[in-house]
Structure formats: structure tokens, C-alpha cells
Amino acid sequence: MLIKFEGIVLRARSYGESNQVLTIFTEQQGKMAIMARGSKKTKNRFGAVTEPFTEAIFVCYKSTGMGTLSQADPIASHYRIRADxxxxxxxxxxxxxxxxxxxxxxxxxxxxxxxxxxxxxxxxxxxxxxxxxxxxxxxxxxxxxxxxxxxxxxxxxxxxxxxxxxxxxxxxxxxxxxxxxxxxxxxxxxxxxxxxxxxxxxxxxxxxxxxxxxxxxxxxxxxxxxxxxxxxxxxxxxxxxxxxxxxx
Missing domain, CATH: 1.20.1440.120 (Recombination protein O, C-terminal domain)
Incomplete structure (x- = not known):
């Protein structure tokens, strides 16, 4: 099942060599963890939305257990915070x-x-x-x-x-x-x-x-x-x- 939600990345931790588990604070579902597969690889399409403070619209696939990120559209990166x-x-x-x-x-x-x-x-x-x-x-x-x-x-x-x-x-x-x-x-x-x-x-x-x-x-x-x-x-x-x- 695909679910779509707005959220802010609270933290990201490495999972294996190339994956990350994102903890996201969302508007509707509260806090949730999702897997971002391959997000640590260079030029991965999810690289821009795994940083803390990033606000985005996320889409993930979820059946049982942790969901897997399938799409993310940034709303605000808050780069000026991360740059200071x-x-x-x-x-x-x-x-x-x-x-x-x-x-x-x-x-x-x-x-x-x-x-x-x-x-x-x-x-x-x-x-x-x-x-x-x-x-x-x-x-x-x-x-x-x-x-x-x-x-x-x-x-x-x-x-x-x-x-x-x-x-x-x-x-x-x-x-x-x-x-x-x-x-x-x-x-x-x-x-x-x-x-x-x-x-x-x-x-x-x-x-x-x-x-x-x-x-x-x-x-x-x-x-x-x-x-x-x-x-x-x-x-x-x-x-x-x-x-x-x-x-x-």
C-alpha cells in the first residue's frame, strides 16, 4: 500500500552500506520511521531529502513493518540553517x-x-x-x-x-x-x-x-x-x- 504524507526529517541513521532509516515527524501520522534505500549513494534521487530539517511530501510503500521510501518532493530544505x-x-x-x-x-x-x-x-x-x-x-x-x-x-x-x-x-x-x-x-x-x-x-x-x-x-x-x-x-x-x- 502506498501512503503519502507531509513531514520533516528529524534524523537519519545509516543502515548497511548504502541505505538510511529516516525518522520523520509528520502532520497526520506523527513520528514514523521509513527506509530510504540507496540514499547514501552518490547522485541517488533521495539524497536531497534525507538531511535533518528537510520538509517534504513523502510517498512510501508500506505493508507490514517499516515502510520504504518510493518518492519525495521537497518543500523546504532549510539550507540556511544547515549552513550555519x-x-x-x-x-x-x-x-x-x-x-x-x-x-x-x-x-x-x-x-x-x-x-x-x-x-x-x-x-x-x-x-x-x-x-x-x-x-x-x-x-x-x-x-x-x-x-x-x-x-x-x-x-x-x-x-x-x-x-x-x-x-x-x-x-x-x-x-x-x-x-x-x-x-x-x-x-x-x-x-x-x-x-x-x-x-x-x-x-x-x-x-x-x-x-x-x-x-x-x-x-x-x-x-x-x-x-x-x-x-x-x-x-x-x-x-x-x-x-x-x-x-x-
Whole structure:
């Protein structure tokens, strides 16, 4: 049976001397693995669509087990991301996060379209740190572990947040600050930026200028949350930090 789907290549691994197994994040079927036979050979017709970040319309033959790629029509190669080491590092982190957060054959259409738009904005020069925090929050929302940022996580009232609590699941107001003695102190700019990043649609995101210290604190808070609710070791994030440090 032939099946046709739109998707983005998350990763490719070698299978034998000339084949590759592609892990593709699709709009309809979620994550799936397909065999690209001969794709490592020079001038193979599938060579252009096996790179990570590639968005394409794929056609594969599937009966039982893994499908076999029979046709692919590129939509976007995102070459500008792959040609820039720093952007590649950010993008690779996004793809690994999605790969680790999703199961095969489980559709996540909102996350799929978020990734499509995110890669476009990354190519357009939008602050990659801002985009990455938005991607992290979207993935946490996908797995049902997003922090509560629109009200107090304890009393549920819409009060001014002064703490961020990992154990309580989000912002805490003055009255509830004592609920978690280990909660992070936050400033108004940090609270505002976190709420904005959680709520703003990517396709309407304008040019955001955020002070470096604010971005660093937001990253620290979100990663404390990720480490608690999504405790998966990500090699791509370690590599991203190493490359960021060399560019400072």
C-alpha cells in the first residue's frame, strides 16, 4: 500500500552500506520511521531529502513493518540553517526534543505546525534563544507538563507572580510564596517574557528585544522545569551550549 504524507526529517541513521532509516515527524501520522534505500549513494534521487530539517511530501510503500521510501518532493530544505553551525545547533536541539517527546504513530498536529513555523522564523533571523524557549514550552504543553504562567499555581488567582516553583508547577504569588522555600525569585520582566513566550503565536511574533540577563534567567527556569518533568539527557543541548560559549 502506498501512503503519502507531509513531514520533516528529524534524523537519519545509516543502515548497511548504502541505505538510511529516516525518522520523520509528520502532520497526520506523527513520528514514523521509513527506509530510504540507496540514499547514501552518490547522485541517488533521495539524497536531497534525507538531511535533518528537510520538509517534504513523502510517498512510501508500506505493508507490514517499516515502510520504504518510493518518492519525495521537497518543500523546504532549510539550507540556511544547515549552513550555519550555530543555527544548526539550535535546530538540532529542537529536533531531538521532539524526537524524545513523541511516540511513533501519535499525531501532534499543533506541534508539527509549530516546528514548521519555528524553522521558518529561525531562517529569517528571529532571536534563536527566544524561539527555543517557545519551542520548549510548546513541547512541555504537548506532553502535558507545561508550567502554569497565567495565574498562581497554588491558589489559582490571577495575582502578580513573585516566585517560580518547579514543585508547585509554575508561578506563585506573594500569598503563596512560602509554599515552596526552593522557588526561584523572579522579576517582572522575567514573568512578562515567560507569559508572552507561552501565549504568543509564532506567526505573529514581532521583533522582541530581551536583555541578556533576562533571557538567561528564563532559560534557567524553563530548564529546571524540563529537568523535573522531562528528565531525558539531550546531547544536542550540551553541544549547543559549547558552541554558544565559543561565539560569546
Amino acid at each position: 553551525l550555530l543555527l544548526t545547533s539550535y535546530g538540532a536541539y529542537w529536533l531531538e526534543l521532539i524526537d524524545k517527546a513523541t511516540e511513533e504513530n501519535q499525531s501532534h498536529r499543533v506541534l508539527y505546525h509549530f516546528l514548521v513555523e519555528g524553522l521558518n522564523r529561525l531562517e529569517e533571523g528571529v532571536d534563536p534563544d527566544i524561539l527555543t524557549r517557545m519551542m520548549e514550552l510548546q513541547i512541555l504543553r504537548t506532553i502535558g507538563s507545561a508550567p502554569i504562567l497565567n495565574r498562581c499555581a497554588s491558589c489559582t488567582k490571577e495575582k502578580v507572580p513573585i516566585r517560580f516553583s518547579v514543585s508547585q508547577g509554575g508561578f506563585l504569588c506573594q500569598d503563596c510564596a512560602s509554599e515552596d522555600p526552593y522557588a526561584f525569585h523572579i522579576t517582572k520582566p522575567v514573568a512578562y517574557i515567560m507569559r508572552t513566550l507561552a501565549e504568543a503565536p509564532l506567526n505573529r511574533l514581532g521583533h522582541i528585544q530581551v536583555k541578556s540577563e533576562t533571557k538567561e534567567q528564563v532559560e534557567r527556569l524553563i530548564h529546571a522545569f524540563i529537568n523535573e518533568y522531562f528528565p531525558v539527557s539531550l546531547k544536542s543541548f550540551t553541544l549547543l551550549n559549547q558552541i554558544r560559549n565559543t561565539w560569546k
